Amino acid sequence: MSQRAPAVLIGGPDGAGKSAVAGALAEDLRPAVRFHWRPGVLPHPRALAGRADDGPITNPHALPPRAPLVSLLRLAYFVLDYWLGETRMRRHRKAGRVVILERGYWDMVVDPRRYRLGLPPALIRRIGRLVPRPDLLLILDAPAGVLLQRKQELPSEELDRQRNMWRTLEIPGTQKVIVDACQPLDRVVAGAKAAISGYLDQVAAGRIGRGWAGLPTRRAPRFWLPRAPRRAAASGVAIYQPVTLKGRLGWELARVGASAGGSRLLPRGSAPPREAREPLASLLPPRATYAVMRANHPGRWVALLLREGGAPYAIAKVATTPGGREALAREGRA
Numbered sequence: 001m002s003q004r005a006p007a008v009l010i011g012g013p014d015g016a017g018k019s020a021v022a023g024a025l026a027e028d029l030r031p032a033v034r035f036h037w038r039p040g041v042l043p044h045p046r047a048l049a050g051r052a053d054d055g056p057i058t059n060p061h062a063l064p065p066r067a068p069l070v071s072l073l074r075l076a077y078f079v080l081d082y083w084l085g086e087t088r089m090r091r092h093r094k095a096g097r098v099v100i101l102e103r104g105y106w107d108m109v110v111d112p113r114r115y116r117l118g119l120p121p122a123l124i125r126r127i128g129r130l131v132p133r134p135d136l137l138l139i140l141d142a143p144a145g146v147l148l149q150r151k152q153e154l155p156s157e158e159l160d161r162q163r164n165m166w167r168t169l170e171i172p173g174t175q176k177v178i179v180d181a182c183q184p185l186d187r188v189v190a191g192a193k194a195a196i197s198g199y200l201d202q203v204a205a206g207r208i209g210r211g212w213a214g215l216p217t218r219r220a221p222r223f224w225l226p227r228a229p230r231r232a233a234a235s236g237v238a239i240y241q242p243v244t245l246k247g248r249l250g251w252e253l254a255r256v257g258a259s260a261g262g263s264r265l266l267p268r269g270s271a272p273p274r275e276a277r278e279p280l281a282s283l284l285p286p287r288a289t290y291a292v293m294r295a296n297h298p299g300r301w302v303a304l305l306l307r308e309g310g311a312p313y314a315i316a317k318v319a320t321t322p323g324g325r326e327a328l329a330r331e332g333r334a
Contacts, residue, residue, distance in 0.1 A: 061113045075117060
C-alpha cells in the first residue's frame with residue numbers, strides 16, 4: 001500500500017515568514033497543494049453579505065471583536081468549512097500530494113482578535129478538537145525584534161504573546177517541530193523540509209515488519225511497544241514500571257494480553273521518533289527490536305532493547321538537547 005502524503009500546517013506569529021515558506025515548499029515538494037488559513041469550500045462570510053473583499057490585512061487588530069453569539073456562529077461556519085474541506089484534502093493526499101496549510105484553524109486560538117472573535121481562546125481551543133488535524137505542525141519562531149523588522153502591523157508585546165502561544169501549542173495527535181525563522185529563507189525552508197522528511201521516515205519505519213503500537217493513542221503516543229513476536233511484545237511492556245496498585249493491575253493485564261498475541265490486534269502506529277531511533281541503531285544485533293518511552297523532560301527517551309527472540313538485554317537512555325546530554329553524562333559519571 002502506498003504511503004499517504006502528509007498534511008502540514010505552518011504556524012507562527014506575524015512576520016515569521018509563513019507565506020514565503022509555504023510557497024517555497026509548494027514548489028519544492030511537487031506534487032503539493034497549498035491552502036491559506038482554511039480550505040475555502042464555503043465562501044467568506046463577507047461574500048455572503050454581498051460585500052467586496054477588503055484585500056490584504058494590514059492592521060489585523062484595527063476593528064473590535066464581534067459579539068459572542070455572532071462570533072460563535074462565525075466559528076461554527078469556519079469549522080464546517082474545515083470538515084467539508086477535509087474530503088478535498090484527503091483526495092489530494094491519497095494522490096500523493098503534500099497538503100500545505102498556512103495558519104489553519106489554530107491561528108484563531110493564538111490570535112482571535114485577527115478574526116474578530118469575541119470568544120475566549122480556551123473555548124476556541126476546545127472546539128478545535130472537532131476540526132480535522134494535520135499530521136505535522138511547523139512553527140516558525142523568531143524573537144519579536146526580528147519579526148518587527150519584517151512587519152510593523154503589531155506591537156512587540158503582542159508578537160511576544162503570539163510567539164509564546166505558538167511555542168506551547170499542542171494539537172492532539174499532531175507532531176510539532178519548531179523551526180528557527182531568524183535564518184535566511186533557504187535555510188528555513190531546508191529546516192522545514194527536513195522536518196517533513198523526518199515525519200515521513202518515522203511513518204515508513206513503522207511499517208517495517210510488525211512495527212510498533214503507539215500508546216495511549218496511536219496519534220499521540222508516549223510509549224512505542226513492538227507488536228510482535230509475542231515475547232518481544234510482552235517484554236516491551238516492562239518499559240513502564242507502575243507505582244500504584246491501579247497501574248500495576250493495568251500493567252499485568254497488558255503483559256498477559258501481549259503474551260497471548262493481543263498486541264497484533266493493536267493498530268500499527270508510526271515508529272519511535274527518528275532522534276530516538278538513530279542513536280539506538282549501533283546497539284542492536286540483527287533482527288533485534290526495542291520498546292521506547294518518552295521521558296518527562298523534552299528531548300529525553302528511554303529504550304528497552306530486545307533480542308530477536310524477545311528477551312530484554314539492555315536499557316538505553318537517549319537525550320537530544322545539550323542540557324539532556326549533560327544530565328546523562330553526569331549520570332554516567334556517577
